[in-house]
Amino acid sequence: xxxxxxxxxxxxxxxxxxxxxxxxxxxxxxxxxxxxxxxxxxxxxxxxxxxxxxxxxxxxxxxxxxxxxxxxxxxxxxxxxxxxxxxxxxxxxxxxxxxxxxxxxxxxxxxxxx
Amino acid sequence: xxxxxxxxxxxxxxxxxxxxxxxxxxxxxxxxxxxxxxxxxxxxxxxxxxxxxxxxxxxxxxxxxxxxxxxxxxxxxxxxxxxxxxxxxxxxxxxxxxxxxxxxxxxxxxxxx
Numbered sequence: 001x002x003x004x005x006x007x008x009x010x011x012x013x014x015x016x017x018x019x020x021x022x023x024x025x026x027x028x029x030x031x032x033x034x035x036x037x038x039x040x041x042x043x044x045x046x047x048x049x050x051x052x053x054x055x056x057x058x059x060x061x062x063x064x065x066x067x068x069x070x071x072x073x074x075x076x077x078x079x080x081x082x083x084x085x086x087x088x089x090x091x092x093x094x095x096x097x098x099x100x101x102x103x104x105x106x107x108x109x110x111x112x113x114x
Numbered sequence: 115x116x117x118x119x120x121x122x123x124x125x126x127x128x129x130x131x132x133x134x135x136x137x138x139x140x141x142x143x144x145x146x147x148x149x150x151x152x153x154x155x156x157x158x159x160x161x162x163x164x165x166x167x168x169x170x171x172x173x174x175x176x177x178x179x180x181x182x183x184x185x186x187x188x189x190x191x192x193x194x195x196x197x198x199x200x201x202x203x204x205x206x207x208x209x210x211x212x213x214x215x216x217x218x219x220x221x222x223x224x225x226x227x
Contacts, residue, residue: 004157042118042203042217043158058214090157100146100165100207103215105157 002027004106006091011111013085021076021109023091029104031097032074036060037088037108046089049074050097078111085113116141118204120218127194127225135189135221137178137204145206147171147180147187148215152201161189161202194225 004025013019025032031050035043045058049068063082068074074093078085088110092103121136139145146165150158162171167182176191187204204218 006157040219042205042219043215044217045214048214092158097214100163102148102160102163105150105159107155107157 004091004093004104006089006106006109008109009107011109013111013113015113016080017113018077018079019085019111019113021078021089021091021111023074023076023106024072025074025091025093025104025106026072027093027104028071029093029095030071031094032068033092033094033103034058034064034066034074034076035090035092037090043090046076048097078113085111087111116145116206116208116216118206118216118218120202120204120221123220124222124224127223129196129225129227130193131225133189133191133194133198133223135202135204135223137187137189137218139185139187139204139206141185141206141208141216143209144182145208147178148205148207149176149178149187149189150203150205150217152203152220154200158203194223196225196227199223199225 007022033048034046047066049055065077090108091106094101094103117140148163149161151161162173164171164180170179201220205215
């Protein structure tokens with residue numbers, strides 16, 4: 001079955017450590033996205049990628065970094081510069097970013113930093 | 115910039131009750147509109163969408179009509195079930211910003227037997 005996988009489901013880190021969240025898709029989609037979800041708020045876009053080796057900042061990119069070396073993979077690194085990293089992180093993909101194509105979401109990773 | 119406003123929640127209903135979740139938006143041009151659903155501990159799933167004015171999206175008994183004159187996309191279902199308990203997000207995508215979905219804050223729905 002095609003879909004998006006994110007791992008791990010739960011992640012715990014100490015303050016000051018960088019941490020990388022995995023996102024893999026086998027849908028052959030060109031576009032991939034990272035969103036952050038906080039309680040009582042909608043999703044906010046961190047980074048997106050239209051194609052391999054290209055990515056763009058979203059609304060809240062500070063303290064995060066990404067790479068897109070393969071079409072299937074779009075890992076997100078939460079750096080120690082991110083002031084409030086504890087959140088639920090969702091990865092998504094779509095056929096492409098233009099038009100009204102549906103975005104498919106992964107199951108999410110809940111990151112807790114103490 | 116773009117924005118989406120959803121009705122305040124949470125919403126609590128009895129099974130078989132009628133559901134309305136209000137959604138209004140502000141956007142440039144002619145955005146596409148979406149309703150996503152999130153079950154506990156999971157990612158989002160597309161529930162329905164509409165891409166132009168007066169379009170009606172429908173799925174699993176839910177429906178929403180794209181009303182440009184009132185900039186609204188209210189979600190309705192005639193008879194809710196316990197299994198509909200989830201968080202519902204209204205979202206828009208305009209034609210100028212690549213791929214970006216703008217989300218409302220989400221509405222928690224709880225349906226009791």
